[in-house]
Amino acid sequence: MQHVFNFWQNIERRLCSAKRILLLLDFDGTLIPIAKRPEEAKLPSEMEGILKFLARKKRFEVAIISGRSLSDLKQKIKIRNIIYVGNHGLEMERKGKKFIYPQASKSIPTMKELKKILKARLSSIKGTIVEDKIVGIAVHYRTVKNSDVPELKRRVRQIFRPFMEKKEIKIGHGKKMLEARPPIMWDKGKVASMLVDSFKRDKPLSFYLGDDKTDEDAFSALDGKGITVFVGKPGKSKANFFLKNVGEVGIFLKRLSAF
Numbered sequence: 001m002q003h004v005f006n007f008w009q010n011i012e013r014r015l016c017s018a019k020r021i022l023l024l025l026d027f028d029g030t031l032i033p034i035a036k037r038p039e040e041a042k043l044p045s046e047m048e049g050i051l052k053f054l055a056r057k058k059r060f061e062v063a064i065i066s067g068r069s070l071s072d073l074k075q076k077i078k079i080r081n082i083i084y085v086g087n088h089g090l091e092m093e094r095k096g097k098k099f100i101y102p103q104a105s106k107s108i109p110t111m112k113e114l115k116k117i118l119k120a121r122l123s124s125i126k127g128t129i130v131e132d133k134i135v136g137i138a139v140h141y142r143t144v145k146n147s148d149v150p151e152l153k154r155r156v157r158q159i160f161r162p163f164m165e166k167k168e169i170k171i172g173h174g175k176k177m178l179e180a181r182p183p184i185m186w187d188k189g190k191v192a193s194m195l196v197d198s199f200k201r202d203k204p205l206s207f208y209l210g211d212d213k214t215d216e217d218a219f220s221a222l223d224g225k226g227i228t229v230f231v232g233k234p235g236k237s238k239a240n241f242f243l244k245n246v247g248e249v250g251i252f253l254k255r256l257s258a259f
Contacts, residue, residue, distance in 0.1 A: 001234045004227075004241035004252065011227065015259045018205035021059050022226075023256070024192050024218065026210035027066040027073065030231045033246050034175060036143050038068070038131055043077055047246075050253045055081045059259070061204070063195055065089065065188050067174060067214055069133040070098070087136050088172070088214055089191030090182065104135040107182035110168045111137050114180055117159050125152050135182055142176040153178065174212050188214055189221030196225055207256075209249060210239075 004011070015021065028034050028041060031051075035041040055062045063083035066073050070086030070093060077084070084093045090104040114137050115130060122128045127143035139156050141149055156178050163169045163180065172179035188210070196206050206226030208218045219228040219238035230239035231249055243249055 001242045004229050014205055019202040020204035022204035022206040023062045024208040025064050026215055027064055029211035030209050053257050088188050089186055090135050103184050104182045107135055121155055138177050138179040140177050187217040189217030192218040193221045
């Protein structure tokens with residue numbers, strides 16, 4: 001991976017000639033630093049201003065693609081005229097129209113049951129956060145003592161196992177997080193491809209920025225279709241380029257706003 005700014009002249013040429021520009025952006029760890037607790041995450045006013053400016057530009061379409069629920073994501077961002085994608089693509093709102101992947105809603109009773117079991121079985125492990133995402137359940141252990149993490153993971157996998165054996169859930173992994181998702185072959189990569197392909201006439205110059213394992217699906221799906229950027233220390237990623245941190249993402253978006 002190269003640093004994206006080292007490739008900037010080439011990107012500038014493509015930006016100048018592009019009729020449409022599609023920005024696909026992860027939220028936590030990309031637009032904002034990862035908070036200790038999910039509810040503490042807040043979009044900085046400067047980043048909010050850049051996104052609002054980009055969303056108003058005629059050539060640009062901005063989409064936020066997150067593992068958070070759609071309702072949570074909208075509450076955190078509150079910007080009009082952008083596409084909101086929640087639960088790794090299972091929920092979406094575009095131009096005022098809401099979409100939920102048809103089979104995802106069938107998993108809601110299972111997630112309610114899992115939430116009760118997880119809260120009961122994990123309550124003794126201090127710092128555990130069980131996040132209800134309606135069509136998914138996430139267990140965060142960022143604030144759990146390192147010595148307690150192996151036991152937490154053991155309990156979570158033990159709880160998930162019978163649901164997996166009945167093919168009622170699949171397991172997802174993120175930064176300091178384990179997650180139960182509907183057993184559907186749908187992810188950030190598939191929804192990113194769908195958004196790129198939704199432009200019937202002028203195929204957009206597409207960018208995808210993300211920092212987590214769940215974004216790797218999008219990096220793979222957009223290989224050859226767009227410019228993919230990993231946010232964080234460069235390592236093993238399928239992205240074309242990298243930015244070091246959220247601060248550099250802000251600089252990158254400011255540069256885009258000049259076009």
